[in-house]
Amino acid sequence: MLCLFLALASPLAAQISRYTVLSQELDTNWQTSTVRYRAVLDLHFYGQDALVSSQRVIRQFNDDVPTHIEPLLREWALDSLYTVDREIEKYPTTLLRLYNHIKDIPLHTSRIGSDFKTVHIEYNYPLFPFISDVFPRPLNEIPTRRFLPWVSSAEHTGLIIYAKDPLPLVGTSEEVLLQVSLYPTIYDEDLNPIVTHEYYDAESFKRWGNAAYTTQVEDNRFLNRVGEYPLRIVAAKVYGLLPTDIVLYKYDAKRILHTESLIRAVRQGRILIIVNDEHFESKN
DSSP: OHHHHHHHTSTHHHHTSSEEEEEEEEEEETTTTEEEEEEEEEESSOGGGHHHHHHHHHHHHHHHHHHHHHHHHTTOBOSSSOBHHHHHHHOTHHHHHHHHHHTTOOOOEEEEOTTSSEEEEEEEEESTTHHHHHSOOOOSOSOOOOOTTOOBOOOOSEEEEEOOSOEEBTTSSOEEOOOOOSSOOEEOTTOOEEEOGGGSOHHHHHHHOSOEEESOSSOGGGHHHHOSSEEEEEEEEEESSSSOEEEEOHHHHHHHHHBHHHHHHHHTTOEEEEOOGGGTEEEO
C-alpha cells in the first residue's frame, strides 16, 4: 500500500505537468515556529494564454506539492540522533504521514510574474501541531524526577537558557554552537536527563512544542510562554551526535528539579532557548 502511494505521489507527476520549477526555497523560522515554502514556476504558455495556464499550473502544482517540499525537510534535526532523513529510513511509515500532512497545507499566495511567463507560489504553515503529528514521540509517560531533601519556595513562570556562544561538546575537545532541533533534551553534568520528550504534557506539546528559540536576550514576544518571572540560566555544554542537546551545571539542574513551579512550567513547554544567529533561521 505504501509503495502504491509513493508511486502515485512520485516526481513523475510533476514531469507530466505543464510547468517547470525554476527555483524553490524552504525557510524555517524557529523563533515564530513557522515554515515558508516558495517556488517560481515557468509557464509553458505565454501571452493571452497566461491567465488560463497559470490557474491550471497552480492546481497541478498544488497536487504535486508533497514531492517538492518533502526532500527539503529531510535535513531537519529532530533530536541529537535523528534527522528527518534518518527517521524516514528507520521508520518508513513516517514518509506516508509526512506526505499526507503536506498535501493538506493550504496555498498562501500565488501571482503571475510581471513578464507573464512565471508563477510565484507561497505556502506558510506552523510547526505545531504539524511536527507532533508527523514525528510523534511518547509524551507524558515519565514523571519528572525530584530531589525531596530541599524544596524551593520560589515561583517561576518559565525557563530561559542562554546558549548563544560556542560551548564545549561533550566527549570532544571542540567548542560548537547549539543546533536547533524539534526535540531537544536537557541534561545535568552527569548526563542525567532533566528534560526529555517523555516529560511533556501532550496538549501543551501539540500547542507549541517543548521549547522555543530566539536570538535575543530580551524578547517580549515570548512573554505569554515563559511569563514574567522565568528562571534564567546559562548552558554549560552541548551534547549529542547532532549537537542539539543542552547540558546544565549541576546547581541549575537541581534548582529545576527542586522547584515545583519550574517542574510544572517545563512540562508545559515553557522553555526559551537563546541561540546564535546562525541557527535563527534555516534555509534549504
